Amino acid sequence: MENSGAIQASLAGRYASALFDLARDGKGIDAVAASLTTLDSALGESTDLRRLFGSPLVSRDAAANAVKAVSGSLKLDPLTTNFLGVLAANRRLGQAGAVIAAFRQLAAAHRGEMTADVTSAHALTDGQVTALKSKLKARVGRDVAVNLRTDSALLGGLVVRLGSQLIDGSIRTRLNTLAHAMKG
Numbered sequence: 001m002e003n004s005g006a007i008q009a010s011l012a013g014r015y016a017s018a019l020f021d022l023a024r025d026g027k028g029i030d031a032v033a034a035s036l037t038t039l040d041s042a043l044g045e046s047t048d049l050r051r052l053f054g055s056p057l058v059s060r061d062a063a064a065n066a067v068k069a070v071s072g073s074l075k076l077d078p079l080t081t082n083f084l085g086v087l088a089a090n091r092r093l094g095q096a097g098a099v100i101a102a103f104r105q106l107a108a109a110h111r112g113e114m115t116a117d118v119t120s121a122h123a124l125t126d127g128q129v130t131a132l133k134s135k136l137k138a139r140v141g142r143d144v145a146v147n148l149r150t151d152s153a154l155l156g157g158l159v160v161r162l163g164s165q166l167i168d169g170s171i172r173t174r175l176n177t178l179a180h181a182m183k184g
Contacts, residue, residue, distance in 0.1 A: 012098030019083050019099070020106040028079055033107050035080035036100045042074055043097065044149075053093040063088035104147065113143040117161040121154040121170070136162060 023032040043049055052058060052066055067088045071081035087093050108115040116136055118124075124132070129146060136144040140162065155171035 010098070010102070011092070012095045013102045015083075015087065015092065015095065016099045016102030016106060019079075020103055020110075022079060022083075024110070026079060028077065029107055029110065031077040032080050033104070035074075035076040036103055038074050038076065039080070039084075039096070040100050042070070053096050056091070056094075060089055060091060063091075063093055067093070104145070108145045111143070111145075113145045114140055114163060115145050115147060117147045117149070119149045119151050119154065119159045119170075121150065121152055121156050123150055124148060132158075132160075136160070 019032065020029070023029045043053065049070065052063070052070075058066070064085055067084040068081070071084060076084070084093070084096070087096060087099070104115055114136075118132065129148070133144055133146060136146075144162070153172060155175070157170040157172075157174075158167075159170050159173075160167040
């Protein structure tokens with residue numbers, strides 16, 4: 001398994017690489033990935049959880065206790081729970097989002113996939129996700145895992161980040177381009 005130098009160069013990347021190595025050795029990559037997806041969704045939905053993870057005012061003990069409670073309520077696997085405890089002890093909970101993104105890249109590379117971050121104006125149906133994966137696979141020549149997000153500010157269409165490529169087919173961008181062209 002080849003780790004990207006760029007991933008390992010960042011603080012979050014080093015944490016993600018350590019978590020990935022532990023998950024791989026324990027044959028728990030899929031369980032950790034599922035737990036991290038659950039945590040990422042919870043962070044996206046809960047302002048209080050984001051505040052907890054990002055606040056430098058929360059003590060290490062309080063953060064560790066909160067992580068245990070959150071992990072239990074989200075039913076995270078034990079390795080992810082322990083890892084979050086390490087982040088809390090090291091005052092790095094604010095890096096959780098970046099660690100999740102880096103772990104996803106490592107897991108996708110391990111499976112021979114690329115990861116695409118897809119933002120849409122509305123939630124995509126299963127059929128749309130399958131069609132999108134098929135189109136992206138045809139474009140890059142290998143399987144593509146997608147991380148889905150919604151942003152109503154796009155108005156419609158998709159924004160896809162696939163590695164270093166950005167494919168912006170959103171109505172917002174098209175309207176901005178048209179407005180800029182009309183200004184002359």
